[in-house]
Amino acid sequence: MTSETSRLVAGFDDLDRDWLRGRGSVKWHRPGPDVLPAWVADMDFPIPPAVVTALHDAADRRDLGYPDWPHGSPLRTAFARRMTERYGWAATAERVREQTDLIQCLQLILHLATSEGDAVAIQTPNYPPFLATLETMGRRAVPIPMKDTDEGWRMDFAALDAAVRHAACKVLVLVNPHNPTGRVLTRQELEEVAAIARRHDLLVVSDEIHAELTYAPHQHIPFASLSSDAAQRTVTLTSATKAFNLAAIRCAVTHYGPDRLLALRDAQPPDLYGTVSPLGVVATEAAWRDGDAWQRDLLTVLDRNRRRLSEVLRALMPRLRHHPPEATYLAWIDTRPLDLDEPPTERVLKAGNVLLDGGTPFGPGADAFLRVNFATSQAVLEDILTGLTRALADGAGQ
Structure with a gap:
């Protein structure tokens, strides 16, 4: 990673997990304190400073009329x-x-x-x-x-x-x-x-x-x-x-x-x-x-994260089928080659303490698929990937 990239991602990687869990949003609140969430499509990052300023300005004017x-x-x-x-x-x-x-x-x-x-x-x-x-x-x-x-x-x-x-x-x-x-x-x-x-x-x-x-x-x-x-x-x-x-x-x-x-x-x-x-x-x-400057930095972080996720899957779980996404902060992973005896979301939650989306709600043929939200800090992503690979390792025969 170049020094410029490191500068860009610093603010996005400085995420305190107590802060994440304390916000009350469904992503981190619902799973409980011992589970890492990578399910619902919210990012973990603070909102753009320009949006914060605009909302503060609106409140400071004390004008919430029609x-x-x-x-x-x-x-x-x-x-x-x-x-x-x-x-x-x-x-x-x-x-x-x-x-x-x-x-x-x-x-x-x-x-x-x-x-x-x-x-x-x-x-x-x-x-x-x-x-x-x-x-x-x-x-x-x-x-x-x-x-x-x-x-x-x-x-x-x-x-x-x-x-x-x-x-x-x-x-x-x-x-x-x-x-x-x-x-x-x-x-x-x-x-x-x-x-x-x-x-x-x-x-x-x-x-x-x-x-x-x-x-x-x-x-x-x-x-x-x-x-x-x-x-x-x-x-x-x-x-x-x-x-x-x-x-x-x-x-x-x-x-x-x-x-x-x-x-x-x-x-x-x-x-x-x-x-x-x-x-x-x-x-x-x-x-x-x-917000465009903030969004450009965001895309740098998301691009790094999608590449890291693909790198880990190729190295540690080569039997899984996965294509790096061309957009979004969501990865779609096919666990059918593992021939698991239970839904993969349940396996990853029980054995990896990671909550993911996937399965039948996504439509016919999606039973054995996982959706991973990688819009988070580098440290949280590494722990998510550790839990994911640990949970699926037995099914992969490794």
Whole structure:
């Protein structure tokens, strides 16, 4: 590690475990004092100083009255500006609406655009609350399994085309960058998806919340930026919460491409689906406006951590199957070669004192998979990896 890299990561590696456990957030609080958490997708790092300053300034003004937003919050313009600056996508501020989080965004879109029994295509494995939403809302999930290849995780476009046609899907939920595999779709791959969406007249709900956590040389491309057709059939969901560690601010945005869907949304009672807090808007604006330097340092740390995790797995657990993620701070690990006699999450918790996510909530075929959150300090990560490898060593025959 260079001296410059050491300088960058110092603030991210200086994490006191008593402080982590004492914060009261679910990640560290729920597992108990003897278990290391690497499960729920929160980072362990303190939030960006720019966000802290903005929230303090808001509190110091002692003004938490009703905001004067006759035409929507400032996030509409902030989102459009960020999409232009980051990705060259001329998103339209007037098509942006605020919600409290991405799950609510998805549920609202499904409520407005589909009916009970309608088929919705979705990549699997996938973020468990998305899959649970489809079940709870009575939408028929059509799994599109990601393929594990020697080059990494890939979408099966022939399977997508056939499944959408056979099930008469109305919607495709596209998660890119993908949670949990960390895959970032290339422009050519996205254009394949766009061609299928056009052929079958699909509404595309594009979850792009992990876009800003993409590692070079990979590049995120907003799906709606591909073409005028893609723009008109795509609803884009995002938030600053993942890229700046702000889950509790409860603030997200939806960019509506289809005119009819936006009109349906605006015809709803204005407060039926809740409104965002002014403090959530303040935090998001500050992150997008002044948080880029912090985020660059963050990506240096996350890149180091994903490489370290892969290095340890290759050296100590070579039978495990794993592809370093191209984005996110989540690693997706296949334990099927170990032929374990119990779910791997249970094995790692009991024998390694490490709490991980994984298994059936991520969809069909995910039973033997683990999802590891590596957004933590170097010292905590080493202890997580020690517990993980110790717990799985017997299954690996080592």
